[in-house]
Structures are given as structure tokens and as C-alpha cells.
Amino acid sequence: MNVAPAWRKPAAALSLLTAATLTASCSGGPAAAPPEDPQATTTATPQAPTVKITPEEGAAKVSPEKKVVVSAAGAPLETVTVEADGEQLQGKFNTDKTRWISRTALKPSTSYNVSATAGVTTATSTFTTAKPERELRVADVTPNAKGEKIGVGAPIIVTFNQPVTSKATIERALKVEAEKPVKGAWRWINDTVVIYRTAKYWPAHQKVTFNADITGIKAGKGLYGVKDYTADLEIGAKQISKIDTRKKMMYVYKDGKRVQTMRISAGMATTREYTTTSGVHLTMERGSPVRMISPGRKKGDPGYYDIMIDHAVRISNSGEYVHAKNNVWAQGVRNVSHGCINARPDQAKWFYERVQRGDVVDIVGTDRALEWNNGWGYWQMSFSQWKKGSALKGDSTP
DSSP, X not given: OOOOOTTOOOHHHHHHHXXXXXXXXXXXXXXXXXXXXXXXXXXXXXXOOEEEEESOTTOOSBOTTOOOEEEEESSOOOEEEEEETTEEOOEEEOTTSSEEEEOSOOOTTOEEEEEEEETTEEEEEEEEBOOOSEEEOEEEEESOOTTOEEOTTOOEEEEESSOOSOHHHHHHTEEEEESSOOOEEEEESSSSEEEEEESSOOOSSEEEEEEEOOBTOXXXXXXXXXXXXXEEEEEOOOEEEEEETTTTEEEEEETTEEEEEEEEEOBOOSSSTTSOOBEEEEOOEEESSEEEEOTTOOTTSTTOOEEEESSEEXXXXXXXXXXXXXXXXXXXXXXXXXXXXXXXXXXXXXXXXXXXXXXXXXXXXXXXXXXXXXXXXXXXSOHHHHGGGSSSTTOOBO
């Protein structure tokens, strides 16, 4: 007997099933749901980007060392503005512009306004920085007189109004930029004075800019810089004078050409005090007349003097000048001074009228060396030794 497979439905049964299905679809019940479109997607409302600013709104007594940080999620930052007293604080975005960080220190005792935008979101913050216990300022930069041209040996002497303990931090904020760059370095003389000297003489006839970007920089406990300082310096002609005390002669060169020959009389050398110092001196100041009084002596003592001298150019702190003296009989013949360089009055006047602070006066012929810290005797020290006085060991600026 043949038996049909179990999965085969008889034709009559199939007809009844179809009829039942048709009857159900024509009834008054609810319609069946349409088939789901596999391409259809549900659209949700996107969230707005978020922007976070640090320091936050209303923050007070913020440390000037603190960075302003702006971060965004959900969209890149489009604009960030940080402003105080009409000046904008500089900063930098990361690669995908989701983060911005300020580059420089904040001003103490200052209110800052921050505004940042990412997509449809704008965030703002206002905060104030702390007032320092002590304020650091540049009290003086020498040489730096208005309209002054300085010599090729000139230092840059910076004096602060407060003792600096964080010397490396402050030194990093001191910048020297020259039209004709030459290597140089800073040396701290004490807690308030730092001096810049080049490795070789400045190239002549150029402009040099000094910047002390110390605002917001911590210089010690409770001590912050409160004001930047800029000085525009001008290097003049290369003026170098060479003096030989044995020959009693002085030769003046300008930009490599000899422009003056002078007979001179140097220190008599009967005592150390009356011995002219040998070495590289720099011209420091000038006056006409200058009152000169014998050091360590009072009126009536042997060797006492109190006289007014014309056309005097200082070259050390131990009383040495190049100056006029009407002892022409000794000039070029004998050393009879108390340590100064005497020259014929008309030639001393010529030198006086042309000298620039920082011009080089190189003296040879005596057994007393100029000390490196006697006046501006900084060239008496090798540059490698000079750099050891920097708070940034081994560093020198190009």
C-alpha cells in the first residue's frame, strides 16, 4: 500500500485553509500591521556639544601660574577668547581642536573674561587672579638712555626692585634679540642684579631688543612679576682704544681704522693704589668737570688731593679715568698719575666727545690686573666662566 509523505497536504484541505484565511481577512477586526521596512531608522534629537572652562565662573584668587583650559565634547572648538584689560591671552589648540590651553602666565590682580564656542554651544567664564604678596618689577636697565648708542663691549645690566630667589624661572623670561645675532649669557651678580654679556663683541651698527616677559612669573615666595619691560638698544660704531703704559701711548680705532694717536701718562705705580689696571675695560660714564678726591686720605695727609678734572671718562670703579691733564711734559715720557690715563687737553676732549658707553679700552703694561667686577670689567672673565653665573647651567642664547 502506498502512503503519501507526511508533508504533502491533500488538495481539499488546502482549499479549506485558503477559504478560512480569506474569511478572516474580510472580517470587521483590526487591520494587520504593515510589514517592517528594513531600511527605516529611528531619528533621535542630537545632544548639543558641551564646553568646559577652567577656572570656572566666579573663581577668585586664581594663581597667576594657573593655565586657562577650555575643552569641548560633541564638536570641535571654533573660537576661544580670553581677555583682560583689552588684551587677549594667547593659547594653543590640540590637533582635533577639542582642547585649548593658554601659553603665558596670567596677570596678577586682574579680572579675566573667557568665551568659547563649539557648534551651537557658547560658554563663558569670568574669574579674577590673586594679588601677590610682593610685586616684582624691572627697576633699571643700563645702558639704556634715550637715543643712546652703545659700544660693542656693552653689557645689559638688569636691576630688579625685589630679591629674586627663583632665578632660573625669571632668567627664562629674559630675551635678547639682535639684528646680527651673537651668542651670549646671563650672570647673576646678586639677588637683584643680572647681567647679559656676549661671547664676542657685539657686531657694530645694529639694533638689539631686550624683553623681560615677567608678568605672572613667580620669582619667589609670594613674589610675582606684575609688569613686562622692553628696551630698544642701538649698537654704534666699533670703537676700541689700545693703551700701552710702557710706551705711554694710546691708539683709538673706529670700525677697524685708526682715528687718533695720543701720548698719555699712566699710574706712577709707587703703590698698588697708584697702579693703572691692565685688562679689558669698558667706558662707563663721563663728566666735565668731575671732582676727584684721594681715597682714604684726609686734607693734610701726604698724597691728598681734591681737584676738578675736565673731560673725564670713567673706565673702572677704582677711580680710573681717561681725562684731560695739562702735564704735557710727562705724556709719552713718564707715568706720573694716581692711576688714571692723562691725555693732552684737546685730545682728551676729542675722546670725550666721541665715546660711547660700552666702548673697549684695552690696557697693557702693568702688573695689576683689572678685577672682573671692578666697574664693567666683565671681559676679564672667559665666556665659559661667565656662563657659570647663569641660573640656567650650560645655556646661552644665540
